[in-house]
Structures are given as C-alpha cells and as structure tokens.
Amino acid sequence: MKSFFQFLTEAQSQASMQAKKLNLVSDGHGGWLDSRGNFVASTEDGKLKFVDKKKPKGQEEPTGKPRAAAKPEPKAEPKKAAPEATAAKKAEAGEGGEGSEETTETLTVAFGRFNPPTVGHGKLLAAARKAAAGEDLKIYPSRSQDPKKNPLDPDMKVGFMKKMFPDFEENIVNDAEMKSIFNVLTTADEQGYKNVNIIVGSDRQAEFENLAQKYNGDLYDFELIRVISAGVRDADAEGVEGMSASKMRKAVVDGDFDAFRRGTPKELDDGDTQALFDAVRSGMKIKAKKKEVSEMWEIAPKCDPKGLRDHYVSGSIFNLGDIVENLNTGLVGKIVRRGTNHLICVTKENYMFKSWIRDVMEAVVNYPGPSGVSSSQREVGTDALRKYTERMTGVVGVKNLINKYKKKKS
DSSP: OOOHHHHHHHHHHHHHHHHHHTTOEEOSSSEEEOTTSOEEEEEETTEEEEOOTTSOTTOOOSSOOOGGGOOOOGGGHHHHTOOHHHHHHHHHHTTTSTTOSSOOSEEEEEEEOOSSOOHHHHHHHHHHHHHHTTSEEEEEEOOOOBTTTBOSOHHHHHHHHHHHOGGGTTTBOOOTTOOSHHHHHHHHHHTTOSEEEEEEOGGGHHHHHHHHHHTBTTTBOOSEEEEEEOOOOOTTSSGGGGOOHHHHHHHHHHTOHHHHHHTSOTTSOHHHHHHHHHHHHHHTTOOSSGGGSOOHHHHOGGGOHHHHHHHHHTTSSSOTTOEEEETTTOOEEEEEEEOSSEEEEEOTTSOEEEEEGGGEEEOOSSOSSOOSSOGGGSOTTSHHHHHHHHHHHTOOSHHHHHHHHOOOOO
C-alpha cells in the first residue's frame, strides 16, 4: 500500500510535468501562472485545472474548472449570432486587428518565412482576412536567418512586408518570442482565444492540420482549430500563382532584377524593390563571381529537387542525430528517422514532427549575422543581453562562460 507521501509526490509530479509542457510557473501555493504572470490553473487531484479565461480579471476562482468542461456564458451568445453583414463591414474597416482593445473569441493567424516576401504572399494575407471575418488577425513572420534560405533578418523582413502590404501593417507582428507555430498557439491560448484559424498554402495544409490537432489539449487548449488553405500553389505557373520565395532567391543569384521585380507587388516602388533585391543579395553573401554562391538545391530546393534528392540519398545531408529546423512551422528537432523523402524529428521538449526534406534546413545555432533581436532587448545589464550573448558564444550558463575564459593557474 502506498503511503500518503507517495501519493502526494506522484500528484505533484504529474501536475508539474503538465505545467512544464505549457510553460507555466508555480505560485508556491498550488496555483500556476502563465508567461505574463496571470493565474491560469490550480492543482486538483494531481492534475491541472484551468480557470475560465473569459472571466474579468480578479474574478478567477482559486480552484478553477477544467477548460474542456467550461460552457459559454449566455451573455456571449449575441456576439456569436452577429449578422454576417456586420462582420464583413468590420473586416473592410480593418477592425479586430492587433491594435483592437477587445479580444475576440477567434484568432486567425498566418505563420511563415516570407524570406523574401513576394506578391504571392499577398494572396495568403487576403485569404487570412477573409477567414477572420472582422475578428482578430495576426501575421507572424518566422525568426530564422541564414545565408541560404533565410537571407533577411526579422526586423528588415517585417519592414519590407509593411511596405509591400500596407493594408496589413497593423496585423504584422514583430515578436522575437514567436519562433514556431507552437509559440503562436500557446500565446493565443494564454490570451483567452477559444478558437483559432491557421491560414497556409495548400501544399502545407495537411502538415499544419496534423501538427496543430495532435497537441491540442496538451500544449494549448482550443475548442476549435481550423487549418484553411489560401489556395492552390503551382510552382510551374506564371504570375502570382507560381511565385515563391525560392524563385525570388534564384533571381538574385542569377542577377535578374526584372524577374525579381515581377515577384513584388505594385505597392513597392522601384527604389524599394532595388533595396530589397540588394538586401537579399547581401544576406546571401553573393559577390561578383557566381561560383562563390551556394548550389541551387541549397538556396532554392524547389528549383532543384534532383540535386536535393541526390545529396540526401548519398547521406551528405540530414543524417540521424542532426538538428534541423522545419521551414514551415519553425520547429527545431533532432532527426530520429530517415524516410525515402522525409524525416521524423523530435524537439528538445520531446514533441515529434514529420518534415519533407525540401522543407527543412540545418538548424542555425550561432549565425554570425544580425541578431534578429531588437536593440531594446539587448541593453547592457539585462537578462535578454545575457541570453543573446550566450547564444552567440555557444556557452550556456554564466558559470560556464566564466570558466571558459578563466585564466588557468600555472
């Protein structure tokens, strides 16, 4: 028979493990706080019990109720039954965006690399606005940067996106913490959204659908998750339908400004388009001689699938134990299985994801380029600067940093 201490220890351990997965912090009295310091759950019967996130601040019950069992309050019904015409007018007026003071029940998100942003991305954003129907819409550019597939640093990328898509300027979010789709979804859950729409290209719909639904109720808890296609993508098509960031990077490698210009919207004038062309060229470290540029399968795998496949089969890339990043979702993990044309990977938090070889790259740990972190987050004496320095030097922990450079006694 188990002792009372054993039961207590097991209960605390189970709740703690669940809280750790959700990035919650204990208040020391059986309660749990989210990353913003809000009380969101308590420990009951060894498990986390979540409070009703739609209640006004200060009215949370200490013990809370499981979110899955929570029922919409009657006063919320008129909002759900609002006429479609009203929602359409709100969408046209641009209400319900990032700057809206009132949080709606449904958040529509678009997460992607946008590296570089193209006229084709305008179609994605338009589909996102249609799906939002006047409720909150947020666009999250990924944070990765490297010379091959992600030449623009996050701040520069966001700046160009706001010029290219001025109608969505208030919806584009520049947040260094939003590194993957999991970060986006857990944050939306913490902010109290009940439902979420994820807008993606048709070729990525199945990937996002499987991933988002798999961890609902674990990393986050939504009543409804919809993964909506922005439309069919055809790499061989001309114009908007066939435009891609891969083609834009290829145009830069070829020095073909006219082809690059065709991939940008009319909202971006010739001067800014030239600046974007030069920024991508600089980020890719392209010099005068083309032979100094990486091979096409490295910078634009969709333009050279055979080259990518040959290197994968030969074992020169993506081997067991390698750390890779999924370019669509931003998830980083270790390769645990190699398929014929796909990889099975596991994140450091022990979450599994599958990726086609065309959609991954070697994870960048210490890229010696722009940090992707705003200057306000790199002020002397702050924890943000310490973490940034640790990342750039490859040293984890202050003690290790000190010991690394400590003068040895003779």
